[in-house]
Amino acid sequence: xxxxxxxxxxxxxxxxxxxxxxxxxxxxxxxxxxxxxxxxxxxxxxxxxxxxxxxxxxxxxxxxxxxxxxxxxxxxxxxxxxxxxxxxxxxxxxxxxxxxxxxxxxxxxxxxxxxxxxxxxxxxxxxxxxxxxxxxxxxxxxxxxxxxxxxxxxxxxxxx
Amino acid sequence: xxxxxxxxxxxxxxxxxxxxxxxxxxxxxxxxxxxxxxxxxxxxxxxxxxxxxxxxxxxxxxxxxxxxxxxxxxxxxxxxxxxxxxxxxxxxxxxxxxxxxxxxxxxxxxxxxxxxxxxxxxxxxxxxxxxxxxxxxxxxxxxxxxxxxxxxxxxxxxxx
Numbered sequence: 001x002x003x004x005x006x007x008x009x010x011x012x013x014x015x016x017x018x019x020x021x022x023x024x025x026x027x028x029x030x031x032x033x034x035x036x037x038x039x040x041x042x043x044x045x046x047x048x049x050x051x052x053x054x055x056x057x058x059x060x061x062x063x064x065x066x067x068x069x070x071x072x073x074x075x076x077x078x079x080x081x082x083x084x085x086x087x088x089x090x091x092x093x094x095x096x097x098x099x100x101x102x103x104x105x106x107x108x109x110x111x112x113x114x115x116x117x118x119x120x121x122x123x124x125x126x127x128x129x130x131x132x133x134x135x136x137x138x139x140x141x142x143x144x145x146x147x148x149x150x151x152x153x154x155x156x157x158x159x160x
Numbered sequence: 161x162x163x164x165x166x167x168x169x170x171x172x173x174x175x176x177x178x179x180x181x182x183x184x185x186x187x188x189x190x191x192x193x194x195x196x197x198x199x200x201x202x203x204x205x206x207x208x209x210x211x212x213x214x215x216x217x218x219x220x221x222x223x224x225x226x227x228x229x230x231x232x233x234x235x236x237x238x239x240x241x242x243x244x245x246x247x248x249x250x251x252x253x254x255x256x257x258x259x260x261x262x263x264x265x266x267x268x269x270x271x272x273x274x275x276x277x278x279x280x281x282x283x284x285x286x287x288x289x290x291x292x293x294x295x296x297x298x299x300x301x302x303x304x305x306x307x308x309x310x311x312x313x314x315x316x317x318x319x320x
Binding site: 001002003004005006007010034037038040041042044046047062063064067068070071075076077078081082103104107108110111112114131132134135136138139141142143144145146147148149150151152153154157159 | 161162163164165166167170194197198200201202204206207222223224227228230231235236237238241242263264267268270271272274291292294295296298299301302303304305306307308309310311312313314317319
């Protein structure tokens with residue numbers, strides 16, 4: 001359990017965490033890698049969601065998953081890019097959370113993931129929650145905590 | 161100014177934020193892009209520091225800066241990779257902080273940067289501070305705040 005005050009302050013604008021699906025660049029699992037390389041090069045995000053035709057989340061794709069197919073014994077070889085598809089190289093382990101999500105879960109998962117994929121009950125892609133959005137709320141908490149609350153050392157607290 | 165309590169709790173293990181230079185993959189500004197592509201593909205970090213021969217920080221390099229040189233009118237063309245160097249494509253705007261750094265500055269800069277480069281007074285590269293490390297401390301604060309402190313609404317607080 002996390003502190004109720006922290007939960008309240010970080011969660012007060014909770015919906016603002018979500019970057020909605022239509023604002024997030026994505027690729028289709030059936031796209032060839034030359035197309036995906038173009039998309040990832042241009043959007044500049046390190047990793048983007050992979051969707052099927054019905055907007056279900058299927059995986060995550062980064063540039064390194066694509067460039068890894070180009071490392072040959074005789075240097076950089078792009079010849080596989082027109083043959084392989086996103087499905088061939090994507091990471092299918094996707095850190096997902098469901099709405100309504102809770103702050104404790106978000107904080108915990110974002111230690112090891114730069115962003116979380118939000119899905120509905122039918123696994124449809126709803127958007128992402130990024131460390132960036134949470135960092136904005138942490139700044140808010142850092143500035144406002146001792147304005148909104150009186151904070152005093154707990155006399156009964158024993159540091160373990 | 162941020163809350164003294166937040167500063168204390170997030171800063172209590174402040175040195176643990178720094179990932180020291182010898183643990184951070186880097187490339188040299190004189191490396192050719194085919195070498196840099198290999199490094200970035202294998203380390204899987206989205207962006208890594210670029211150093212000169214004396215360990216001064218010169219820029220940041222991501223895979224998309226390299227793959228951008230491969231986008232030709234006739235498809236993906238890696239022929240420039242053996243001719244161009246890291247210095248030709250790197251981003252020279254590096255978000256740096258100096259030791260001793262303060263928590264407020266780190267929290268603020270990490271909204272827009274996934275990591276910060278730490279340098280000493282001679283611009284020598286000392287390491288990086290990542291959102292991941294700060295997220296660990298935010299989790300600590302979220303769990304411990306109301307154990308270590310008594311937190312009560314401030315009766316004089318007026319929300320603007």
